[in-house]
Amino acid sequence: MKKYIVLITLAISLISCKNNTKSNSKLNVVTTTTMITDLVKNIGGDVIEVKGLMGSGVDPHLYKASEGDVTKLTNADVIFYNGLHLEGKLVEVFEKMKSKKTVAIADALDKSTLIGSEYFASNYDPHIWFNIDYWMQAGAYVAKTLEEATPEHAETFRKNWESYHAQLVTLKQEISGIIETLPQEKRILVTAHDAFNYFGKSFHFEVVGLQGLSTATEAGVQDVQKLAAFIIENKVNAIFVESSVPKRTIEALQAAVKSKNHDVAIGGTLYSDALGNAGTVEGTYIGMYKYNVNTIVGALKASPNLSKGEE
Incomplete structure:
Protein backbone atom coordinates (compact mmCIF):
# COMPACT_ATOMS: atom_id res chain seq x y z
CA MET A 1 0.00 0.00 0.00
CA LYS A 2 2.83 2.42 0.90
CA LYS A 3 4.59 1.69 -2.40
CA TYR A 4 1.32 2.43 -4.24
CA ILE A 5 0.93 5.81 -2.47
CA VAL A 6 4.56 6.77 -3.18
CA LEU A 7 4.13 6.02 -6.88
CA ILE A 8 0.87 7.99 -7.05
CA THR A 9 2.42 10.95 -5.20
CA LEU A 10 5.41 10.96 -7.56
CA ALA A 11 3.09 10.90 -10.54
CA ILE A 12 1.12 13.82 -9.15
CA SER A 13 4.31 15.84 -8.75
CA LEU A 14 5.51 15.11 -12.27
CA ILE A 15 2.16 15.88 -13.88
CA SER A 16 1.79 19.09 -11.86
CA CYS A 17 5.01 20.39 -13.39
CA LYS A 18 3.69 19.79 -16.91
CA ASN A 19 0.09 20.89 -16.47
CA ASN A 20 -0.36 24.32 -14.95
CA THR A 21 -2.93 25.75 -17.34
CA LYS A 22 -6.60 24.91 -17.86
CA SER A 23 -7.61 23.21 -21.08
CA ASN A 24 -10.77 25.30 -21.31
CA SER A 25 -12.68 28.05 -19.52
CA LYS A 26 -15.08 25.72 -17.72
CA LEU A 27 -14.53 24.74 -14.11
CA ASN A 28 -12.80 21.34 -14.23
CA VAL A 29 -14.46 19.08 -11.64
CA VAL A 30 -13.46 15.52 -10.78
CA THR A 31 -15.72 13.19 -8.81
CA THR A 32 -15.19 9.72 -7.39
CA THR A 33 -18.32 7.55 -7.22
CA THR A 34 -21.13 7.47 -9.76
CA MET A 35 -23.60 8.83 -7.18
CA ILE A 36 -21.47 11.90 -6.57
CA THR A 37 -20.89 12.34 -10.31
CA ASP A 38 -24.64 12.34 -10.94
CA LEU A 39 -25.27 14.84 -8.13
CA VAL A 40 -22.60 17.27 -9.34
CA LYS A 41 -23.76 17.06 -12.96
CA ASN A 42 -27.35 17.85 -11.99
CA ILE A 43 -26.23 20.95 -10.10
CA GLY A 44 -23.38 22.10 -12.33
CA GLY A 45 -25.13 21.60 -15.65
CA ASP A 46 -23.39 22.77 -18.80
CA VAL A 47 -21.26 25.45 -17.19
CA ILE A 48 -18.81 22.96 -15.63
CA GLU A 49 -16.93 19.94 -16.93
CA VAL A 50 -17.35 16.83 -14.77
CA LYS A 51 -15.06 13.80 -14.96
CA GLY A 52 -16.02 10.79 -12.87
CA LEU A 53 -13.31 8.33 -11.86
CA MET A 54 -15.56 5.33 -11.24
CA GLY A 55 -18.09 3.75 -13.56
CA SER A 56 -21.04 1.41 -13.24
CA GLY A 57 -20.41 -1.72 -11.23
CA VAL A 58 -17.20 -0.38 -9.69
CA ASP A 59 -16.65 -1.10 -6.00
CA PRO A 60 -15.30 2.11 -4.38
CA HIS A 61 -14.06 0.18 -1.33
CA LEU A 62 -11.45 -1.56 -3.49
CA TYR A 63 -10.81 1.07 -6.17
CA LYS A 64 -7.24 2.15 -6.96
CA ALA A 65 -6.33 5.24 -8.98
CA SER A 66 -4.88 4.60 -12.42
CA GLU A 67 -2.31 6.81 -14.13
CA GLY A 68 -5.16 8.41 -16.07
CA ASP A 69 -6.99 9.13 -12.83
CA VAL A 70 -3.92 10.85 -11.41
CA THR A 71 -3.87 13.14 -14.44
CA LYS A 72 -7.55 14.00 -13.93
CA LEU A 73 -7.05 14.66 -10.21
CA THR A 74 -3.98 16.80 -10.79
CA ASN A 75 -5.69 18.97 -13.41
CA ALA A 76 -8.91 19.38 -11.43
CA ASP A 77 -10.09 22.69 -10.04
CA VAL A 78 -12.39 20.94 -7.57
CA ILE A 79 -12.53 17.32 -6.44
CA PHE A 80 -15.67 15.93 -4.79
CA TYR A 81 -15.42 12.69 -2.83
CA ASN A 82 -17.39 10.89 -0.11
CA GLY A 83 -15.25 11.71 2.89
CA LEU A 84 -16.00 8.74 5.16
CA HIS A 85 -13.29 6.40 3.87
CA LEU A 86 -15.63 4.92 1.28
CA GLU A 87 -12.86 5.31 -1.30
CA GLY A 88 -10.38 3.75 1.12
CA LYS A 89 -7.44 3.42 -1.24
CA LEU A 90 -7.78 7.01 -2.49
CA VAL A 91 -7.87 8.77 0.90
CA GLU A 92 -4.11 9.11 1.21
CA VAL A 93 -3.91 10.32 -2.37
CA PHE A 94 -6.32 13.17 -1.56
CA GLU A 95 -4.36 14.01 1.57
CA LYS A 96 -1.20 14.37 -0.53
CA MET A 97 -2.90 16.89 -2.83
CA LYS A 98 -2.64 19.87 -0.50
CA SER A 99 -2.75 22.38 -3.36
CA LYS A 100 -6.04 21.03 -4.71
CA LYS A 101 -9.57 21.89 -3.72
CA THR A 102 -10.75 18.57 -2.32
CA VAL A 103 -14.30 18.55 -0.99
CA ALA A 104 -15.73 15.75 1.15
CA ILE A 105 -19.52 15.83 0.77
CA ALA A 106 -19.92 14.13 4.15
CA ASP A 107 -18.68 17.38 5.70
CA ALA A 108 -22.15 18.74 4.99
CA LEU A 109 -23.64 16.34 7.55
CA ASP A 110 -23.88 16.39 11.33
CA LYS A 111 -21.65 13.44 12.26
CA SER A 112 -23.62 12.83 15.45
CA THR A 113 -26.60 11.75 13.32
CA LEU A 114 -24.66 9.21 11.27
CA ILE A 115 -24.68 5.47 11.85
CA GLY A 116 -21.52 4.65 13.77
CA SER A 117 -19.29 1.65 13.19
CA GLU A 118 -16.17 0.64 15.08
CA TYR A 119 -15.39 -1.74 12.23
CA PHE A 120 -14.97 0.96 9.57
CA ALA A 121 -11.98 3.29 9.19
CA SER A 122 -13.98 6.51 9.54
CA ASN A 123 -16.02 5.13 12.46
CA TYR A 124 -19.13 5.86 10.42
CA ASP A 125 -21.17 4.02 7.82
CA PRO A 126 -20.17 5.79 4.57
CA HIS A 127 -23.25 4.82 2.49
CA ILE A 128 -24.94 8.16 3.14
CA TRP A 129 -26.64 8.44 -0.28
CA PHE A 130 -29.32 5.98 0.82
CA ASN A 131 -30.66 8.61 3.20
CA ILE A 132 -32.40 11.02 0.83
CA ASP A 133 -32.39 13.83 3.41
CA TYR A 134 -28.61 13.49 3.69
CA TRP A 135 -28.33 13.58 -0.10
CA MET A 136 -30.27 16.84 -0.10
CA GLN A 137 -27.82 18.30 2.41
CA ALA A 138 -24.92 17.08 0.28
CA GLY A 139 -26.51 18.70 -2.77
CA ALA A 140 -26.81 22.05 -1.04
CA TYR A 141 -23.15 21.77 -0.05
CA VAL A 142 -22.10 20.99 -3.63
CA ALA A 143 -24.10 23.97 -4.93
CA LYS A 144 -22.48 26.30 -2.39
CA THR A 145 -19.00 25.01 -3.26
CA LEU A 146 -19.57 25.53 -6.99
CA GLU A 147 -20.94 29.03 -6.38
CA GLU A 148 -17.81 29.93 -4.45
CA ALA A 149 -15.56 28.46 -7.15
CA THR A 150 -17.24 30.31 -10.03
CA PRO A 151 -19.40 33.18 -8.70
CA GLU A 152 -20.29 34.25 -12.25
CA HIS A 153 -22.44 31.11 -12.56
CA ALA A 154 -23.96 31.26 -9.08
CA GLU A 155 -27.47 31.87 -10.37
CA THR A 156 -27.27 28.84 -12.67
CA PHE A 157 -26.15 26.61 -9.80
CA ARG A 158 -28.93 27.88 -7.55
CA LYS A 159 -31.63 27.29 -10.16
CA ASN A 160 -30.29 23.83 -11.02
CA TRP A 161 -30.18 22.91 -7.35
CA GLU A 162 -33.72 24.17 -6.69
CA SER A 163 -34.98 22.05 -9.58
CA TYR A 164 -33.08 18.94 -8.51
CA HIS A 165 -34.03 19.38 -4.86
CA ALA A 166 -37.70 19.36 -5.88
CA GLN A 167 -37.09 16.08 -7.74
CA LEU A 168 -35.53 14.55 -4.61
CA VAL A 169 -38.52 15.62 -2.52
CA THR A 170 -40.82 13.94 -5.03
CA LEU A 171 -38.62 10.82 -5.02
CA LYS A 172 -38.93 10.46 -1.26
CA GLN A 173 -42.71 10.82 -1.44
CA GLU A 174 -43.04 8.26 -4.25
CA ILE A 175 -40.91 5.56 -2.69
CA SER A 176 -42.51 6.08 0.71
CA GLY A 177 -45.84 5.24 -0.92
CA ILE A 178 -44.42 2.10 -2.53
CA ILE A 179 -42.85 0.90 0.72
CA GLU A 180 -46.09 1.46 2.63
CA THR A 181 -47.60 -1.42 0.60
Whole structure:
Protein backbone atom coordinates (compact mmCIF):
# COMPACT_ATOMS: atom_id res chain seq x y z
CA MET A 1 0.00 0.00 0.00
CA LYS A 2 2.83 2.42 0.90
CA LYS A 3 4.59 1.69 -2.40
CA TYR A 4 1.32 2.43 -4.24
CA ILE A 5 0.93 5.81 -2.47
CA VAL A 6 4.56 6.77 -3.18
CA LEU A 7 4.13 6.02 -6.88
CA ILE A 8 0.87 7.99 -7.05
CA THR A 9 2.42 10.95 -5.20
CA LEU A 10 5.41 10.96 -7.56
CA ALA A 11 3.09 10.90 -10.54
CA ILE A 12 1.12 13.82 -9.15
CA SER A 13 4.31 15.84 -8.75
CA LEU A 14 5.51 15.11 -12.27
CA ILE A 15 2.16 15.88 -13.88
CA SER A 16 1.79 19.09 -11.86
CA CYS A 17 5.01 20.39 -13.39
CA LYS A 18 3.69 19.79 -16.91
CA ASN A 19 0.09 20.89 -16.47
CA ASN A 20 -0.36 24.32 -14.95
CA THR A 21 -2.93 25.75 -17.34
CA LYS A 22 -6.60 24.91 -17.86
CA SER A 23 -7.61 23.21 -21.08
CA ASN A 24 -10.77 25.30 -21.31
CA SER A 25 -12.68 28.05 -19.52
CA LYS A 26 -15.08 25.72 -17.72
CA LEU A 27 -14.53 24.74 -14.11
CA ASN A 28 -12.80 21.34 -14.23
CA VAL A 29 -14.46 19.08 -11.64
CA VAL A 30 -13.46 15.52 -10.78
CA THR A 31 -15.72 13.19 -8.81
CA THR A 32 -15.19 9.72 -7.39
CA THR A 33 -18.32 7.55 -7.22
CA THR A 34 -21.13 7.47 -9.76
CA MET A 35 -23.60 8.83 -7.18
CA ILE A 36 -21.47 11.90 -6.57
CA THR A 37 -20.89 12.34 -10.31
CA ASP A 38 -24.64 12.34 -10.94
CA LEU A 39 -25.27 14.84 -8.13
CA VAL A 40 -22.60 17.27 -9.34
CA LYS A 41 -23.76 17.06 -12.96
CA ASN A 42 -27.35 17.85 -11.99
CA ILE A 43 -26.23 20.95 -10.10
CA GLY A 44 -23.38 22.10 -12.33
CA GLY A 45 -25.13 21.60 -15.65
CA ASP A 46 -23.39 22.77 -18.80
CA VAL A 47 -21.26 25.45 -17.19
CA ILE A 48 -18.81 22.96 -15.63
CA GLU A 49 -16.93 19.94 -16.93
CA VAL A 50 -17.35 16.83 -14.77
CA LYS A 51 -15.06 13.80 -14.96
CA GLY A 52 -16.02 10.79 -12.87
CA LEU A 53 -13.31 8.33 -11.86
CA MET A 54 -15.56 5.33 -11.24
CA GLY A 55 -18.09 3.75 -13.56
CA SER A 56 -21.04 1.41 -13.24
CA GLY A 57 -20.41 -1.72 -11.23
CA VAL A 58 -17.20 -0.38 -9.69
CA ASP A 59 -16.65 -1.10 -6.00
CA PRO A 60 -15.30 2.11 -4.38
CA HIS A 61 -14.06 0.18 -1.33
CA LEU A 62 -11.45 -1.56 -3.49
CA TYR A 63 -10.81 1.07 -6.17
CA LYS A 64 -7.24 2.15 -6.96
CA ALA A 65 -6.33 5.24 -8.98
CA SER A 66 -4.88 4.60 -12.42
CA GLU A 67 -2.31 6.81 -14.13
CA GLY A 68 -5.16 8.41 -16.07
CA ASP A 69 -6.99 9.13 -12.83
CA VAL A 70 -3.92 10.85 -11.41
CA THR A 71 -3.87 13.14 -14.44
CA LYS A 72 -7.55 14.00 -13.93
CA LEU A 73 -7.05 14.66 -10.21
CA THR A 74 -3.98 16.80 -10.79
CA ASN A 75 -5.69 18.97 -13.41
CA ALA A 76 -8.91 19.38 -11.43
CA ASP A 77 -10.09 22.69 -10.04
CA VAL A 78 -12.39 20.94 -7.57
CA ILE A 79 -12.53 17.32 -6.44
CA PHE A 80 -15.67 15.93 -4.79
CA TYR A 81 -15.42 12.69 -2.83
CA ASN A 82 -17.39 10.89 -0.11
CA GLY A 83 -15.25 11.71 2.89
CA LEU A 84 -16.00 8.74 5.16
CA HIS A 85 -13.29 6.40 3.87
CA LEU A 86 -15.63 4.92 1.28
CA GLU A 87 -12.86 5.31 -1.30
CA GLY A 88 -10.38 3.75 1.12
CA LYS A 89 -7.44 3.42 -1.24
CA LEU A 90 -7.78 7.01 -2.49
CA VAL A 91 -7.87 8.77 0.90
CA GLU A 92 -4.11 9.11 1.21
CA VAL A 93 -3.91 10.32 -2.37
CA PHE A 94 -6.32 13.17 -1.56
CA GLU A 95 -4.36 14.01 1.57
CA LYS A 96 -1.20 14.37 -0.53
CA MET A 97 -2.90 16.89 -2.83
CA LYS A 98 -2.64 19.87 -0.50
CA SER A 99 -2.75 22.38 -3.36
CA LYS A 100 -6.04 21.03 -4.71
CA LYS A 101 -9.57 21.89 -3.72
CA THR A 102 -10.75 18.57 -2.32
CA VAL A 103 -14.30 18.55 -0.99
CA ALA A 104 -15.73 15.75 1.15
CA ILE A 105 -19.52 15.83 0.77
CA ALA A 106 -19.92 14.13 4.15
CA ASP A 107 -18.68 17.38 5.70
CA ALA A 108 -22.15 18.74 4.99
CA LEU A 109 -23.64 16.34 7.55
CA ASP A 110 -23.88 16.39 11.33
CA LYS A 111 -21.65 13.44 12.26
CA SER A 112 -23.62 12.83 15.45
CA THR A 113 -26.60 11.75 13.32
CA LEU A 114 -24.66 9.21 11.27
CA ILE A 115 -24.68 5.47 11.85
CA GLY A 116 -21.52 4.65 13.77
CA SER A 117 -19.29 1.65 13.19
CA GLU A 118 -16.17 0.64 15.08
CA TYR A 119 -15.39 -1.74 12.23
CA PHE A 120 -14.97 0.96 9.57
CA ALA A 121 -11.98 3.29 9.19
CA SER A 122 -13.98 6.51 9.54
CA ASN A 123 -16.02 5.13 12.46
CA TYR A 124 -19.13 5.86 10.42
CA ASP A 125 -21.17 4.02 7.82
CA PRO A 126 -20.17 5.79 4.57
CA HIS A 127 -23.25 4.82 2.49
CA ILE A 128 -24.94 8.16 3.14
CA TRP A 129 -26.64 8.44 -0.28
CA PHE A 130 -29.32 5.98 0.82
CA ASN A 131 -30.66 8.61 3.20
CA ILE A 132 -32.40 11.02 0.83
CA ASP A 133 -32.39 13.83 3.41
CA TYR A 134 -28.61 13.49 3.69
CA TRP A 135 -28.33 13.58 -0.10
CA MET A 136 -30.27 16.84 -0.10
CA GLN A 137 -27.82 18.30 2.41
CA ALA A 138 -24.92 17.08 0.28
CA GLY A 139 -26.51 18.70 -2.77
CA ALA A 140 -26.81 22.05 -1.04
CA TYR A 141 -23.15 21.77 -0.05
CA VAL A 142 -22.10 20.99 -3.63
CA ALA A 143 -24.10 23.97 -4.93
CA LYS A 144 -22.48 26.30 -2.39
CA THR A 145 -19.00 25.01 -3.26
CA LEU A 146 -19.57 25.53 -6.99
CA GLU A 147 -20.94 29.03 -6.38
CA GLU A 148 -17.81 29.93 -4.45
CA ALA A 149 -15.56 28.46 -7.15
CA THR A 150 -17.24 30.31 -10.03
CA PRO A 151 -19.40 33.18 -8.70
CA GLU A 152 -20.29 34.25 -12.25
CA HIS A 153 -22.44 31.11 -12.56
CA ALA A 154 -23.96 31.26 -9.08
CA GLU A 155 -27.47 31.87 -10.37
CA THR A 156 -27.27 28.84 -12.67
CA PHE A 157 -26.15 26.61 -9.80
CA ARG A 158 -28.93 27.88 -7.55
CA LYS A 159 -31.63 27.29 -10.16
CA ASN A 160 -30.29 23.83 -11.02
CA TRP A 161 -30.18 22.91 -7.35
CA GLU A 162 -33.72 24.17 -6.69
CA SER A 163 -34.98 22.05 -9.58
CA TYR A 164 -33.08 18.94 -8.51
CA HIS A 165 -34.03 19.38 -4.86
CA ALA A 166 -37.70 19.36 -5.88
CA GLN A 167 -37.09 16.08 -7.74
CA LEU A 168 -35.53 14.55 -4.61
CA VAL A 169 -38.52 15.62 -2.52
CA THR A 170 -40.82 13.94 -5.03
CA LEU A 171 -38.62 10.82 -5.02
CA LYS A 172 -38.93 10.46 -1.26
CA GLN A 173 -42.71 10.82 -1.44
CA GLU A 174 -43.04 8.26 -4.25
CA ILE A 175 -40.91 5.56 -2.69
CA SER A 176 -42.51 6.08 0.71
CA GLY A 177 -45.84 5.24 -0.92
CA ILE A 178 -44.42 2.10 -2.53
CA ILE A 179 -42.85 0.90 0.72
CA GLU A 180 -46.09 1.46 2.63
CA THR A 181 -47.60 -1.42 0.60
CA LEU A 182 -45.12 -3.82 2.23
CA PRO A 183 -46.17 -5.08 5.70
CA GLN A 184 -43.73 -4.27 8.47
CA GLU A 185 -43.06 -7.94 9.25
CA LYS A 186 -41.76 -8.43 5.68
CA ARG A 187 -39.29 -5.57 5.86
CA ILE A 188 -36.14 -7.64 6.27
CA LEU A 189 -33.48 -6.84 3.68
CA VAL A 190 -30.63 -9.32 3.24
CA THR A 191 -27.85 -8.24 0.87
CA ALA A 192 -24.23 -9.00 0.05
CA HIS A 193 -22.81 -6.26 2.31
CA ASP A 194 -24.13 -3.62 4.69
CA ALA A 195 -24.72 -0.81 2.19
CA PHE A 196 -28.39 -0.26 3.03
CA ASN A 197 -28.42 0.68 6.72
CA TYR A 198 -29.39 4.30 6.04
CA PHE A 199 -32.17 3.07 3.77
CA GLY A 200 -33.32 0.70 6.50
CA LYS A 201 -33.30 3.40 9.15
CA SER A 202 -35.25 5.77 6.92
CA PHE A 203 -37.96 3.28 5.94
CA HIS A 204 -38.05 0.90 8.92
CA PHE A 205 -36.31 -2.14 7.40
CA GLU A 206 -34.15 -4.57 9.31
CA VAL A 207 -31.01 -4.76 7.18
CA VAL A 208 -28.54 -7.63 7.31
CA GLY A 209 -25.43 -7.74 5.13
CA LEU A 210 -23.29 -10.82 4.65
CA GLN A 211 -19.95 -8.96 4.44
CA GLY A 212 -20.37 -6.00 6.76
CA LEU A 213 -19.81 -2.35 5.76
CA SER A 214 -16.82 -2.94 3.49
CA THR A 215 -16.36 -5.52 0.76
CA ALA A 216 -12.63 -5.64 1.46
CA THR A 217 -13.14 -8.55 3.88
CA GLU A 218 -14.92 -11.62 2.57
CA ALA A 219 -17.54 -13.45 4.58
CA GLY A 220 -16.48 -16.73 6.17
CA VAL A 221 -18.31 -20.03 6.42
CA GLN A 222 -19.61 -19.19 9.90
CA ASP A 223 -21.01 -15.87 8.63
CA VAL A 224 -22.88 -17.69 5.86
CA GLN A 225 -24.27 -20.34 8.20
CA LYS A 226 -25.36 -17.79 10.80
CA LEU A 227 -27.19 -15.69 8.22
CA ALA A 228 -28.79 -18.79 6.69
CA ALA A 229 -30.24 -19.65 10.10
CA PHE A 230 -31.53 -16.09 10.45
CA ILE A 231 -33.26 -16.30 7.06
CA ILE A 232 -35.00 -19.54 7.98
CA GLU A 233 -36.03 -18.34 11.44
CA ASN A 234 -37.50 -15.10 10.09
CA LYS A 235 -39.07 -16.68 6.98
CA VAL A 236 -37.33 -14.27 4.64
CA ASN A 237 -38.72 -14.62 1.10
CA ALA A 238 -35.81 -13.21 -0.88
CA ILE A 239 -32.18 -12.14 -0.67
CA PHE A 240 -30.44 -9.73 -3.01
CA VAL A 241 -27.34 -9.54 -5.17
CA GLU A 242 -25.49 -6.21 -5.50
CA SER A 243 -24.19 -4.92 -8.82
CA SER A 244 -20.74 -4.04 -7.42
CA VAL A 245 -20.24 -7.23 -5.38
CA PRO A 246 -19.56 -10.71 -6.86
CA LYS A 247 -22.76 -12.75 -7.12
CA ARG A 248 -21.13 -15.83 -5.63
CA THR A 249 -21.49 -14.51 -2.06
CA ILE A 250 -25.29 -14.49 -2.22
CA GLU A 251 -25.37 -17.74 -4.20
CA ALA A 252 -23.39 -19.36 -1.39
CA LEU A 253 -25.91 -18.04 1.12
CA GLN A 254 -28.81 -19.38 -0.94
CA ALA A 255 -27.11 -22.78 -1.11
CA ALA A 256 -26.62 -22.79 2.66
CA VAL A 257 -30.33 -22.15 3.18
CA LYS A 258 -31.23 -24.95 0.76
CA SER A 259 -28.88 -27.33 2.58
CA LYS A 260 -31.11 -26.86 5.63
CA ASN A 261 -34.17 -28.04 3.70
CA HIS A 262 -35.52 -24.55 2.99
CA ASP A 263 -35.70 -22.32 -0.07
CA VAL A 264 -35.04 -18.61 -0.46
CA ALA A 265 -35.23 -16.75 -3.76
CA ILE A 266 -32.66 -14.34 -5.15
CA GLY A 267 -34.95 -11.36 -5.48
CA GLY A 268 -32.85 -9.45 -8.00
CA THR A 269 -29.80 -7.25 -8.28
CA LEU A 270 -29.65 -4.00 -6.32
CA TYR A 271 -27.46 -1.00 -7.02
CA SER A 272 -25.51 -0.26 -3.85
CA ASP A 273 -22.07 1.33 -4.23
CA ALA A 274 -22.49 2.28 -7.90
CA LEU A 275 -25.27 3.36 -10.23
CA GLY A 276 -26.34 1.47 -13.34
CA ASN A 277 -24.92 1.94 -16.82
CA ALA A 278 -24.65 5.49 -18.13
CA GLY A 279 -27.59 6.42 -20.35
CA THR A 280 -30.04 4.14 -18.53
CA VAL A 281 -32.67 5.07 -15.95
CA GLU A 282 -30.70 3.19 -13.29
CA GLY A 283 -27.66 5.23 -14.28
CA THR A 284 -29.10 8.16 -12.33
CA TYR A 285 -29.49 8.47 -8.55
CA ILE A 286 -33.26 8.94 -8.77
CA GLY A 287 -33.70 6.07 -11.23
CA MET A 288 -31.46 3.80 -9.15
CA TYR A 289 -33.42 4.49 -5.99
CA LYS A 290 -36.78 3.81 -7.63
CA TYR A 291 -35.47 0.63 -9.23
CA ASN A 292 -34.07 -0.65 -5.93
CA VAL A 293 -37.29 0.02 -4.02
CA ASN A 294 -39.50 -1.61 -6.65
CA THR A 295 -37.18 -4.63 -6.75
CA ILE A 296 -37.07 -4.99 -2.96
CA VAL A 297 -40.79 -4.53 -2.37
CA GLY A 298 -41.78 -6.76 -5.29
CA ALA A 299 -39.59 -9.65 -4.13
CA LEU A 300 -40.46 -9.41 -0.45
CA LYS A 301 -44.21 -9.19 -1.14
CA ALA A 302 -44.10 -12.48 -3.05
CA SER A 303 -45.67 -15.55 -1.47
CA PRO A 304 -43.29 -17.10 1.07
CA ASN A 305 -41.33 -20.14 -0.05
CA LEU A 306 -42.35 -23.39 1.60
CA SER A 307 -39.69 -25.58 3.12
CA LYS A 308 -39.19 -28.83 1.25
CA GLY A 309 -40.76 -30.71 4.12
CA GLU A 310 -44.00 -28.71 3.71
CA GLU A 311 -44.34 -29.11 -0.05
